[in-house]
Amino acid sequence: MADLPATTVQRSQLARRMAVLMAFGFLALLAVGYAAVRVMQRNEVHTRLVEHTFRVENAVLDTRRLIEQSETARRGFMLMPSRIVTLNTFRRTQDELDRTLSRLGGLISDNPVQSRNLQSLRLQLANLTARRLRSIALVERGDQRGALMLFADDGEVRDLRTIRYLLDRMAAAERRLMTYRDQELRASERLFYAIIVFAGGLLAVVATISLVTILSYTRDIARSEEALQALNVGLEDMVAARTADLTRANDEIQRFAYIVSHDLRSPLVNVMGFTAELETAAGSLGALLDRVEADAPELASEEARLAAREDLPEAIGFIRASTQKMDRLINAILQLSRQGRRALTPEKIEVAAMVTQIGETLSHRLSEADATLSVEGELPMVVTDRFALDQILSNLIENAVKYLRPGVPGRITVSGRRERDRAVLIVRDNGRGIDPRDHQRVFDLFRRSGAQDRPGEGIGLATVRALVFRLGGTIDVASTLGQGAAFTLSLPLVLPHQEIAA
């Protein structure tokens, strides 16, 4: 028993511990989840930014290409003014350059540095374009020479250099931005990995601790279950052993009573037999004395006369009375012992009907004693041994009739009630009652109470008590001298079927 409360304590401890471990596990999982979401978001943003950067770079490169292309087209036109295709190419690239610039402007509108760069670029480009358009116009007018003069101007070379420088700067700025963002991404990735590693470690630790705890707890449970089972088996064995002991003791008492009563009978046969022989012999002696008194009165002494006429018959009478009483007592013991050995057969019994039947059997004695027997109220139904219950109630009612107060009309009532799984029956009379000192004694074998003015051996109530015990019940008496008695019987409502006593 000692290790059972310990297990309970351990159980609550375990629950707390498991809850804490689970909390840690969930926290770790949450952290991992959060980190994953964050990194995903970062990655997405970064990807968009990288794409943006590439688009900006692309636009910058396009711008550069278009500037160079338009330059090439202009130069080609200046060399060969007859080729309209070249002029068209110049115009188209010029248009495309405008579109590309506005595309670039849209892309970098959020970046003030690049916007400033673009602003300068646009100024420079406007310069360049104006110069180029002038030279184209000169060529169209046929002034090829004037156009070449204009082309040879240093200003144009400077402009172009500035433009290239600006474009480089823009590309470099974008590149720097990307490098910076890459670094940022890698840092956040590193953080994510760190979180994953930390959470994984935490999970592993939690899992290990949980596993160890559960394993040890399972072992404990198995151990305590084993202990409990052993205890149960022990208890069952103990109960079985006690029951066997009781049954054995009961059987022994029954056997003992049986043997004793039989062995007591054997010498009693002798006592009674030889008493009868003695009586016959005394009769012969008496007859002889009669003859002697008739024929020779002087031979008959007073002593012989006393012996034959008084002493012998008196002695024989006492011996007879005593042996007869002893025989009745032995028979009572035998009867008790037999009742103890009788197999009980539970059946449904209407107690009221049974009482009425007993009343009919005793009707002669009831009317003789000026007594009435009645059932008061409802009597509960019981399932018990019919013969035993009949014996119990008969004995109690017979006793009530037997010990009425002379001159007072007897009123014997049987009442009853149900108390949970027990039936309570009360046999009450208005007879002479029992001295409270004798309340327990009256149930003992051969014990009687009050004036010994009625025939009986003191067997009835002993039989009643033995039967009540056999039916799994209890019996009690409440009484004051001269005011009647009430015997209260408590029986199980349903007597379980029993194995037949060996």
Next chain:
Amino acid sequence: MNAPQSVNIIMIEDDEGHARLIEKNIRRAGIMNAIRHFTDGTSALDYIFNDTSGPQLNGPALVLLDLNLPDMSGTDILARIKNSDGPVKRTPVVVLTTTDDSREIQRCYDLGANVYITKPVNYESFAQAIRQLGLFLSVIQVPDLGDERG
């Protein structure tokens, strides 16, 4: 025909008083057959099976048997008699005892007892029962054991 006089009565009864009362009342009933009295089972069995004048070797007999004996149970003697091979098997056995337990009575009849009588404590009825047993014995036919041997 067997003359009743030739039948020996073997009485196995440990209580001397009972034996005396039984004998007296049998005699009162007018039965004059020889009565051999044994107070224990061992000597009684020895007489029945081994004595030259016993039923195994000489003449018919009738057994009066008490069940409560000091050295063995009366039912054992009954079983020995009824399970033997020789002429003793057919010897009538009257069980005369204080036990009136129905199981005991049944057991004795199962073992082959011919009559079961309970000794009443009331002497008058006891004496009467024994006298009636005497009358019963005077008319009972006992198998002639000699015929079988011859």
